[in-house]
Amino acid sequence: MEKLGKNHDRYHGETIAIRNVLHEIGTAARENSWTAETFHTFDDFKWFALRRPASHVPPPAPRIYISTGIHGDEPAGPLATLRLLRENQWPAGADITLLPCLNPTGFQQNTRENGSGIDLNRDYLHLQSAEIRAQVAWLEQQVGFDLCLCLHEDWEAHGFYLYELNLDSRPSLAEPMVTAVSQVCPIDPSETIEGRPAEQGIIRPSADPRTRAQWPEAFWLLTHKTRLSYTLEAPSDFPLNTRVDALVAGVNTALQKFCGTTAA
Numbered sequence: 700m701e702k703l704g705k706n707h708d709r710y711h712g713e714t715i716a717i718r719n720v721l722h723e724i725g726t727a728a729r730e731n732s733w734t735a736e737t738f739h740t741f742d743d744f745k746w747f748a749l750r751r752p753a754s755h756v757p758p759p760a761p762r763i764y765i766s767t768g769i770h771g772d773e774p775a776g777p778l779a780t781l782r783l784l785r786e787n788q789w790p791a792g793a794d795i796t797l798l799p800c801l802n803p804t805g806f807q808q809n810t811r812e813n814g815s816g817i818d819l820n821r822d823y824l825h826l827q828s829a830e831i832r833a834q835v836a837w838l839e840q841q842v843g844f845d846l847c848l849c850l851h852e853d854w855e856a857h858g859f860y861l862y863e864l865n866l867d868s869r870p871s872l873a874e875p876m877v878t879a880v881s882q883v884c885p886i887d888p889s890e891t892i893e894g895r896p897a898e899q900g901i902i903r904p905s906a907d908p909r910t911r912a913q914w915p916e917a918f919w920l921l922t923h924k925t926r927l928s929y930t931l932e933a934p935s936d937f938p939l940n941t942r943v944d945a946l947v948a949g950v951n952t953a954l955q956k957f958c959g960t961t962a963a
């Protein structure tokens with residue numbers, strides 16, 4: 700599979716009608732008995748968290764957090780959540796919280812930043828944007844998560860890659876995710892990605908939040924709510940459907956592996 704060659708200085712690929720996608724996400728969630736909690740509203744947009752409690756326990760059910768749509772030029776994330784909701788193949792024992800779109804105003808104009816020009820995924824330390832302040836206030840009321848997945852795209856990438864932050868050296872989900880994604884999407888073979896050493900599409904950056912002047916969502920989660928986080932990056936210069944396939948394969952593999960090992 701070859702790159703499309705569309706992205707030169709930024710993302711120039713397919714876009715989505717975010718209001719329609721959010722409507723379809725809401726419908727699919729209701730049909731499968733998810734609950735929805737709105738934590739912010741602006742310009743007729745609702746920022747909401749979906750929740751699917753574990754359908755049968757032995758407790759404690761693993762608590763899993765999935766978020767996406769924080770960059771408005773990365774349509775594969777919200778589309779991946781829509782497909783996952785429609786397929787409805789979640790591990791029965793998992794308690795899942797899903798935030799399908801953190802930056803609807805960015806999607807309206809196909810920009811990485813929100814409608815006010817703020818990169819929301821650099822705003823988790825200084826909290827300058829109303830939507831991230833609202834998300835953090837909502838997150839502070841939640842119990843911690845055993846696993847967090849943040850779904851992204853990278854317009855420059857040569858294939859799929861991911862970041863792992865694994866504070867307790869738990870069994871890594873990185874290699875199984877990359878293996879599964881490689882069936883549907885190329886893996887970025889670069890030895891350096893975004894200035895960090897990478898090996899077969901896996902980056903294991905410093906987990907010390909003090910090393911970053913601006914925090915992405917994963918660093919807030921790691922500091923306050925989790926010990927295990929993955930940021931999945933689909934390559935935006937491949938067809939949109941391929942990027943959705945990649946994110947869906949990564950999420951499904953992480954959930955199956957994590958819930959399988961937790962239940963044992």
Ligand SMILES: [Zn+2]
Nearest residue numbers: 770773851852
């Ligand atoms: Zn992103």
